[in-house]
Amino acid sequence: MTADQDLSDEIVATVRQWVERDVIPNASEFEHADEFPEAMFEQMCEFGLFGATIGIEYGGLGLDITTYARLIEELARGWMSLAGILNTHKIGATMIERYGTDEQRQRYLPQMVDGSFRAAFSLSEPDAGSDTRALRCKAVPDGDEYIINGTKMWVTNGVRAKLVMLLARTPDDRITCFLVEKEPGPSHGGISVSRTIPKLGYKGVETVEMSYVDHRVPAAAVLGGDEGLGQGLGYALSALELGRINIAARAVGVGQAAFEAAMRYAQERETFGQPIIGHQAIAFKLSEMATKLQAARLMTYDAARRYDSGERADMEAGMAKLFASEAAFEIATDAMRIHGGNGYTQEYPVERYFRDTPLMIIGEGTSEIQKMVIARKLLERYPAT
Amino acid sequence: MNVVVCVKQIPDPADPGELDPETKTLKRDSKLILDESDSYGVEMALQLVDAAGEGEVTLVSMAPNNEVGGLRTALAMGAASAVLVSDEALAGTDALGTAKVLAAAIGRTSPDLVLAATESSDGYTGTVPAQVAELLGLPSVTFAKEIAVDGGGVHVKRQTEDGYDSVECPMPCLVSVTAGVVEPRYPSFKGIMAAKSKPVDEVTVADLGIDAGSVGWAGGGQEIVGIEPAPARESGEVIEDEGDAHERIVAFLDELKVL
Numbered sequence: 062m063t064a065d066q067d068l069s070d071e072i073v074a075t076v077r078q079w080v081e082r083d084v085i086p087n088a089s090e091f092e093h094a095d096e097f098p099e100a101m102f103e104q105m106c107e108f109g110l111f112g113a114t115i116g117i118e119y120g121g122l123g124l125d126i127t128t129y130a131r132l133i134e135e136l137a138r139g140w141m142s143l144a145g146i147l148n149t150h151k152i153g154a155t156m157i158e159r160y161g162t163d164e165q166r167q168r169y170l171p172q173m174v175d176g177s178f179r180a181a182f183s184l185s186e187p188d189a190g191s192d193t194r195a196l197r198c199k200a201v202p203d204g205d206e207y208i209i210n211g212t213k214m215w216v217t218n219g220v221r222a223k224l225v226m227l228l229a230r231t232p233d234d235r236i237t238c239f240l241v242e243k244e245p246g247p248s249h250g251g252i253s254v255s256r257t258i259p260k261l262g263y264k265g266v267e268t269v270e271m272s273y274v275d276h277r278v279p280a281a282a283v284l285g286g287d288e289g290l291g292q293g294l295g296y297a298l299s300a301l302e303l304g305r306i307n308i309a310a311r312a313v314g315v316g317q318a319a320f321e322a323a324m325r326y327a328q329e330r331e332t333f334g335q336p337i338i339g340h341q342a343i344a345f346k347l348s349e350m351a352t353k354l355q356a357a358r359l360m361t362y363d364a365a366r367r368y369d370s371g372e373r374a375d376m377e378a379g380m381a382k383l384f385a386s387e388a389a390f391e392i393a394t395d396a397m398r399i400h401g402g403n404g405y406t407q408e409y410p411v412e413r414y415f416r417d418t419p420l421m422i423i424g425e426g427t428s429e430i431q432k433m434v435i436a437r438k439l440l441e442r443y444p445a446t
Numbered sequence: 447m448n449v450v451v452c453v454k455q456i457p458d459p460a461d462p463g464e465l466d467p468e469t470k471t472l473k474r475d476s477k478l479i480l481d482e483s484d485s486y487g488v489e490m491a492l493q494l495v496d497a498a499g500e501g502e503v504t505l506v507s508m509a510p511n512n513e514v515g516g517l518r519t520a521l522a523m524g525a526a527s528a529v530l531v532s533d534e535a536l537a538g539t540d541a542l543g544t545a546k547v548l549a550a551a552i553g554r555t556s557p558d559l560v561l562a563a564t565e566s567s568d569g570y571t572g573t574v575p576a577q578v579a580e581l582l583g584l585p586s587v588t589f590a591k592e593i594a595v596d597g598g599g600v601h602v603k604r605q606t607e608d609g610y611d612s613v614e615c616p617m618p619c620l621v622s623v624t625a626g627v628v629e630p631r632y633p634s635f636k637g638i639m640a641a642k643s644k645p646v647d648e649v650t651v652a653d654l655g656i657d658a659g660s661v662g663w664a665g666g667g668q669e670i671v672g673i674e675p676a677p678a679r680e681s682g683e684v685i686e687d688e689g690d691a692h693e694r695i696v697a698f699l700d701e702l703k704v705l
Contacts, residue, residue: 068642071522072635079632109635122635 069128076135079104084139089410092140095264097221101143105136105176110147112174115154119170126303127365130310134358137314141417142265144311149218151307152300153180153226156238160296162286165240169224181222182304183271184297185215191430193228193294196236198273200229205280207231207239209273212255219269220254221245226284227273228293235291238284241276251276262416302375304425306368309361309381312389312421316354319389319396319414323347326400326409343399350392357385376438383431386421393418447501447595449491450552451525452562452578453484455509455516459567469538469663470670472568478509480516483563485523485630487623491561492524492631494595501558502526506551508544510537514646521641522633529554533650538663541569545577547661550654553582559600560620564589579620586620587613591627 084101091098105111114129115121129151136143154173157165172178189195198211209229219225225241243249256270283289284296324347327338337343364377393414397404404411422428455478457463464473480488491503505520505528512532521528529551536547552560560582565572579586591610592603595617604611605624615621633641651658659665683698685691699705 068639071518071638075522075633075635075638104632107634108632113635122639124635 069124069131072124072128073131073135076108076110076132077138079108080135080139084136084143088140089407089413092142092262092264092413093407097265097267098140098143101140102146102176105143105147109174111150111176111179114151115170115174116158119158119166120174121170125365125369126306127362127369130306130361130365133307133310134314134317134361137311138318139314140265141311141315141420142263144307144314145217145263145266148304148307149182149222149226150176150180152182152304153224155303156226156284156296156300157240159299160238160285160289160292161240162289164281165284165286169240173224178223179218179221180224180226181216181218182226182297182300183213183216183219184228185213187212187214187270190214191427193236193298196228196230198227198229200231200237200239200278202231202280203277206277207280207282209239209241209251209276209278211273213271213273215258215268216271217266217268219271220247220257220267225252225271226297228297231290233291236293237290238293238296239278240282240284241278242282261419262413263420301425302378303368305378305382305431306361306364306374308421308425309357309364309378309385312382312385312418313354313358313361315414315417315421316350316357316385316389316392319393319411319418320347320350320354322409322411322414323350323392323396323399326403330401337399346395346399350395353388353392357381357388360384376435376442379426379431379434379438382421382425383428383435386418387428389414389421390418447495447498447559448504448555448557449495449501449559449561450504450506450555450557451484451487451491451520452548452552452560452575453488453505453507453516453520454481454563454566454568455479455507455513456481456566456568463568465673467673470673471538474510478513478516480519481563481567483565483567483625484520486625486628487561487563488520488523488525489628489630490590490593490623491559493628494559494593498595504529504555504557506548507531508536508539508547508551510534512648517646518641519633521644521646522637523631524633524637525644527644528646530646530648531651531654532648533652533658535651535658535662538666539661540666540668541571541573542577542667543661543665545574545581547651547654547656548574549578549581550656551649552578554654556618558617559595560584560618562620562622564622564624575620575622582620584618584620585615586622587615588622589624590621591624593621593623 109122112121113124117123133144157169200207200209227239227241228236231237243252247254251274253272254269255272258268327343328336330337360381364374364381367374367377396411397415400409400411403409457474457476458479466473495501495503503525505517505525507517508531517528531547531551562575576586587602589605590602591605594601599614599616602613604613685694
């Protein structure tokens with residue numbers, strides 16, 4: 062669905078205003094303390110961000126992905142972790158909306174619009190990241206239930222989520238997605254949070270290792286019902302198309318923040334009798350940063366627009382994610398270099414951008430995986446004649 | 447409980463304002479936004495209606511063109527409807543003329559309470575709320591930092607230099623609200639969407655039974671005789687520490703008689 066442009070602009074402007082007033086002045090403090098930003102989360106719920114793209118028929122707002130990407134960009138400009146609080150939920154909601162049975166859609170989506178019932182996404186394992194074929198988490202049928210055993214890694218929002226989109230292997234060696242309900246907290250039934258993973262950046266939002274020991278879920282928890290058996294990986298990879306647009310938009314947001322910080326500092330800081338922006342070495346850096354940022358933004362919006370128009374956007378999403386994440390890391394590094402010694406301190410926010418940007422290069426498929434995705438799609442689009 | 451909030455749409459203070467040398471007034475041909483001073487009154491009104499459990503918030507505004515952008519912001523926050531007095535004849539209207547127009551528009555409804563900011567962020571006369579109250583024959587309480595409704599009246603904590611006065615006043619009445627006393631809510635996305643279809647009743651001065659000659663440039667009881675740019679702020683004195691910086695700072699503060 063395509064939102065009315067004025068409406069989209071107004072929604073984005075409202076979030077921008079909030080980010081400028083309430084997020085930017087406080088983000089580094091929460092980030093350094095690795096503290097979940099309750100008040101910011103509450104405001105995100107108040108805005109309706111968690112139901113922003115869920116269909117109107119389920120109580121959501123039905124906003125398009127282009128608007129969603131712009132919102133993610135604004136959040137990440139303030140603090141990248143806020144976009145992370147939202148993203149796994151968005152992936153979960155999209156998978157249910159797209160592949161769930163009617164009953165699953167009616168059961169979950171209306172609860173998911175206000176942020177009180179949030180989803181996590183759980184594909185990766187200690188020995189299965191980019192190589193999804195190595196997935197070992199098992200789901201064995203037992204009467205009307207499945208018994209789940211295994212360990213999952215990198216589960217963002219794993220503690221606070223009430224629903225985990227869990228990818229597990231059934232005895233027929235196929236991968237199925239299960240809708241695993243749980244209470245927020247460190248354990249529930251056979252599920253326990255075995256470790257909170259300490260990270261370089263992306264703080265404030267929990268990323269955990271989760272263990273499943275003989276955890277039972279009803280057979281009705283298979284996403285898509287009987288038709289969904291063995292389809293889990295396809296569902297997950299398709300939802301990651303959106304996840305990649307999200308990561309690209311986050312990269313644009315953090316890149317924008319780093320660029321703005323550098324631009325400001327270059328005009329304030331004086332050396333050799335003039336603001337450092339007067340030195341060509343700095344001015345050229347800023348020009349290159351702004352150019353990369355513009356390209357990253359346009360690629361991200363282009364991928365989002367393709368998605369909205371109903372076209373396959375996996376190649377474009379991969380390209381946007383690849384380019385924007387690498388660009389954001391370069392921009393954050395250059396912003397730090399422009400800040401000199403100050404950039405290496407916690408007195409300025411650029412050190413946070415510098416620590417946050419590598420996540421976008423690695424998360425939701427590394428740059429190398431994106432290149433594989435792009436190459437595969439290129440071969441599809443340009444078959445040998 | 448029905449509350450009317452007087453709101454003004456002003457040029458965005460984030461953009462540099464410009465004075466028109468001909469009319470000696472602020473140029474208002476760019477996009478107008480809700481005066482931030484008014485967002486406190488809107489928030490307070492929404493809270494009072496929420497607490498009462500019934501009623502609604504109506505906005506009353508006046509603009510020479512039919513600008514509604516700022517009104518939509520307040521409607522997105524939760525106000526139910528707006529009355530916009532929009533008429534070319536209003537260009538150049540002074541504070542008393544504004545009060546006449548607002549009072550006439552408010553008079554068409556019968557609110558329990560009228561709220562206004564203490565002053566607008568562009569005109570700064572600070573006289574309109576009391577004038578509106580006088581014209582409507584309502585009691586007025588100024589500089590409210592807190593309002594509670596009890597029975598047929600309001601209890602107002604009225605900000606003073608030293609603290610606050612506790613004032614009780616029967617309703618209907620007009621209360622002007624001090625900026626910064628409540629945290630104006632951000633509109634929700636649903637609120638922004640809903641605001642697009644909330645009613646904005648556009649009326650002219652004639653609709654209000656006001657003679658066009660009594661407002662605008664023609665009806666002005668005051669004349670702006672001259673305008674000049676505010677002097678640029680001079681840079682402060684930088685004290686380089688050569689071992690005696692603390693003494694020089696103390697001497698400077700002493701000179702200001704703040705020690």
